Amino acid sequence: MQDVLIIGTGMAATALANTLADKARVTLIEKSRGFGGRMATRRREGFEFDHGAQFFTARSQAFQQFLARPVEGACIAEWQPRLTTLEAGRAPYKREWFEPHFVATPSMNSLCKESLKALEGNVTIHLGCEVGSLEKIDSGAAPCRWRVFSKQTDNRQEILGEFDWVLSTAPSAQASTLFANTNFSHLTRLHDAKHLPCFSLMLGLNAPPKLNFDLATVKESSIALIVANASKPRRGATHSLLVHSDNRWARENFDADRAEIEQQLIDASCSLLELDAASIVHSDLHGWRYAKTEVPADEDFLLDEESQLAACGDWCLGGRIEDAFLSGQRLGLSLVKLLNS
Ligand SMILES: Cc1cc2nc3c(=O)[nH]c(=O)nc-3n(C[C@H](O)[C@H](O)[C@H](O)COP(=O)(O)OP(=O)(O)OC[C@H]3O[C@@H](n4cnc5c(N)ncnc54)[C@H](O)[C@@H]3O)c2cc1C
Incomplete structure (x- = not known):
């Protein structure tokens, strides 16, 4: 061999x-x-975040077959979040998914x-x-x-x-x-x-966030996506909010001071969600240098x-x-x- x-x-x-x-x-x-x-x-500190990929689809037979095999301890489940799109100066508007979206359980990894x-x-x-x-x-x-x-x-x-x-x-x-x-x-x-970068901001709140969505796509902002982590199947920590930056904004700012990036994303999140900054009891930032493919091979x-x-x-x-x-x-x-x- x-x-x-x-x-x-x-x-x-x-x-x-x-x-x-x-x-x-x-x-x-x-x-x-x-x-x-x-x-x-x-x-961290009782909070839990899927801070990379949020969900996946399975369009090919090969991937569907792989996912269907029983593996001890690993499961996948369909995730049906309440979806919305947020844009400054516009009322939020609802979106729908037209195919099943899955997450791994109990966590993405x-x-x-x-x-x-x-x-x-x-x-x-x-x-x-x-x-x-x-x-x-x-x-x-x-x-x-x-x-x-x-x-x-x-x-x-x-x-x-x-x-x-x-x-x-x-x-x-x-x-x-x-x-x-x-x-x-x-x-x-x-x-x-080529890849584009992304920042993941992980926010732990002192109470479950009062949101009228589970996953929000954000337009015209330094933020691209907001997810209530606990809305996914079999997640425990209920007070965790995950924020992904816009990829091009991340590219422009990737080498900037990380504490400043974190604060800018916190400010943008509080403003978008009308969130009181005092409710944030935990915050963490991860920078993905190679998050998303810009030019595939x-x-x-x-x-x-x-x-x-x-x-x-x-x-x-x-x-x-x-x-x-x-x-x-x-x-x-x-x-x-x-x-x-
Ligand atoms: C913020 C973010 C959000 C995303 N959202 C989604 C989504 O919602 N849906 C979706 O389908 N996809 C999403 N993606 C993309 C998805 O995560 C990737 O397509 C997929 O996970 C890539 O898998 P991979 O095995 O190709 O690479 P990776 O998962 O990057 O695996 C490569 C591995 O190689 C290891 N490695 C690298 N260099 C070395 C070395 N020198 N020595 C040892 N180990 C090394 C790395 O640590 C890594 O574990 C997202 C990605 C990010 C970062």
Whole structure:
């Protein structure tokens, strides 16, 4: 069996690992301490926030089939929030969704977490470990192998292992850095795919917010989305409000002082929702540098058979959770054919 490294534990990595688990010796290495990537959940001081992706749709049969498989501890549920659109100077207007929208339960990261944990035994998972660089092992003739190093800290770099294949599920800009010193034949394509950033403001209130919506899309503002986290199925903390900034506003302000950004978003939220700032008892800000795809690669995945490197993720096909799943699964299925040939 060949040794395959998957970088990441988000949706694309989950799809890849599920496809390859019994076909290769699979290792996943994730830089965060938790699973899920941008399907993220943060708990602080009794508050709970899905501070990355809010929901997903399942339009393809492949994703529907994946979601239908029973996995212990992980569930998905349809979310039917009260929707509205807010715009300064206009009365709020109601919207509707015309297809089912789902969330993972009990939290957004549960889907990847439990699906990957169910593979343990077949796959090895290392959390809290950032891949820094790769070095080709010169064995003379093909096939090639890769020595993989951790990110350098305090002039120290650890060898994380040696692998026949290295598959990145990181956002394209990060994959491009990882593969920079390799002979990966799709480096230009990695550079061409682009992401937009986003700020997530997490507000804990002293009482459940009195809102006449569960999810508001906001127009012409530094804010793009407001969600009452507890309106999602099986969420406990009732006083949590999640605010996403507008992506282009985040791009203009991404390197500004974070305390100032947080205050600006708090002020904008209080003004939009007629919220008393004194009711905010907890506040936290997260900046996603690679939140949403601006320019996709328009490929299922980028695979270089000769160097035995590949990159996949949402940015290949679009910018949604289902795109990440399809990109990961399609790369996995192509690799299975190569591993068997
Ligand atoms: C604020 C926000 C709101 C969103 N809203 C929605 C929504 O409502 N609906 C929707 O469908 N989508 C939404 N998305 C997009 C959705 O989250 C992504 O499409 C999807 O989660 C991407 O999955 P992925 O596996 O491709 O990438 P990721 O989830 O980013 O996974 C990549 C993983 O690789 C890890 N990694 C990167 N570099 C390294 C390294 N060097 N070493 C080790 N590990 C590494 C990362 O830590 C990460 O866990 C949103 C995203 C954000 C940020």
